[in-house]
Amino acid sequence: MIRARIIGTGSYLPADVVSNAALAARVDTSDEWIVERTGIRQRHIAAEGEFTSDLGVAAARRALANAGLDAADIDLIIVATATPDQTFPACATVIQHKLGMVHGVAFDIAAVCSGFLYALSVADALITSGAHRAALVIGAETFSRLLDWEDRTTCVLFGDGAGAVVLRAETGTGANTDRGILAHRLHSDGRYNDLLFVDGGPGSTGTTGKLRMKGKEVFRHAVTNLAGVVAETLDTIGLSASDVAWIIPHQANLRILEGTARKLGLPMDRVVVTVDRHANTSAASVPLALDTAVGDGRIQPGDLLLLEAMGGGFTWGAAAVRW
Structure with a gap:
């Protein structure tokens, strides 16, 4: 395949x-x-x-x-x-x-x-x-x-x-030992638009608008949704959190990263953290964190990586990648 x-x-x-x-x-x-x-x-x-x-x-x-x-x-x-x-x-x-x-x-x-x-x-x-x-x-x-x-x-x-x-x-052979993207799962739920959104757009106000967020509510959904989609993605390929070498998360907030790791039963020393250096860069944060961990040598051939993120919409997803 x-x-x-x-x-x-x-x-x-x-x-x-x-x-x-x-x-x-x-x-x-x-x-x-x-x-x-x-x-x-x-x-x-x-x-x-x-x-x-x-x-x-x-x-x-x-x-x-x-x-x-x-x-x-x-x-x-x-x-x-x-x-x-x-x-x-x-x-x-x-x-x-x-x-x-x-x-x-x-x-x-x-x-x-x-x-x-x-x-x-x-x-x-x-x-x-x-x-x-x-x-x-x-x-x-x-x-x-x-x-x-x-x-x-x-x-x-x-x-x-x-x-x-x-x-x-x-x-590849089709086995979960193949190098490359092994599985991914995506979700969205538009009911939560008002928790994280921009109050403008070309089709409504004709302006760009500004970002608005209810942080406590977003935090609660993020930890639950991210832990769930990670488990779902791993289950698709017959693996568990213990098989993951590195979690590469969306860098929104260190507390969300810590909460998700706890739900998955993983130590923080297996989570790539870069949020302290560049804050939340939205769609850029996962590849920024990935490039950092590749560049400093943490990620090695054969490692199982789990990429995950959640954003406005709400949208969320995860991908399992064999390096």
């Missing part, structure tokens, strides 16, 4: 680093308050004139270099983002052009913080069907442009960044 295997990772964070202390000079907060409740110590903010596509291109180029490929080898680009450069065309086609590609297929997926998992699942389906051979899957966000910088409950939580992976079709 055909497997979609991750053969390269890359990431990019804007140069401007904003510490908790710097935010405390703008809103009624403190480093201690932010760290205690979220684990976040800093975030990166895109420069004026630096767009989501620019972040995505930088991450994509690093992923291609890591894979030993160039843009000519790619025939599919999927970008997960809630902050495209324009309402249309897709951010993916902008990235396609900036990479110098005049072939293949490029489109966006909007599932907010779960977007990378959704995009990875779609790319896996297109590759294993034989429709495509090699894909760039990118999560890229300039979430700072959706924030109300006077709302201390939300502006401290988010940052900008991008992460990317290169997927390539390879032959």
Whole structure:
């Protein structure tokens, strides 16, 4: 059977680093308050004139270099983002052009913080069907442009960044020991729109709007939903949490990461944590964390990885990947 295997990772964070202390000079907060409740110590903010596509291109180029490929080898680009450069065309086609590609297929997926998992699942389906051979899957966000910088409950939580992976079709046996994406499960439930949303849009207000969130309610749903979809995904391939070498979670809040790990019965030393360095970068956070753990050597060939995320919608999902 055909497997979609991750053969390269890359990431990019804007140069401007904003510490908790710097935010405390703008809103009624403190480093201690932010760290205690979220684990976040800093975030990166895109420069004026630096767009989501620019972040995505930088991450994509690093992923291609890591894979030993160039843009000519790619025939599919999927970008997960809630902050495209324009309402249309897709951010993916902008990235396609900036990479110098005049072939293949490029489109966006909007599932907010779960977007990378959704995009990875779609790319896996297109590759294993034989429709495509090699894909760039990118999560890229300039979430700072959706924030109300006077709302201390939300502006401290988010940052900008991008992460990317290169997927390539390879032959597998169909066993759960194959290298590549082994399983994925996605969910959504639109009843919870009002717990995490942006209060604008081209089809309603004609404006971008600002992010609004009821944090306590989101936290409660996140821990339950993420632990459930992880167990569901592992059950699909006949494995359990004890078989997982590394959890690569959406980096929203350290307390959510700790709560999910407890529900799964896993120690935190098997959870990749980067939220302290870049805050919540929405669809970019899972590939950013993955690239960090690949780059520092924690992830080794044969390791079973479990990627998971939940975002506005609500949307949530997980993917089991054999490295």
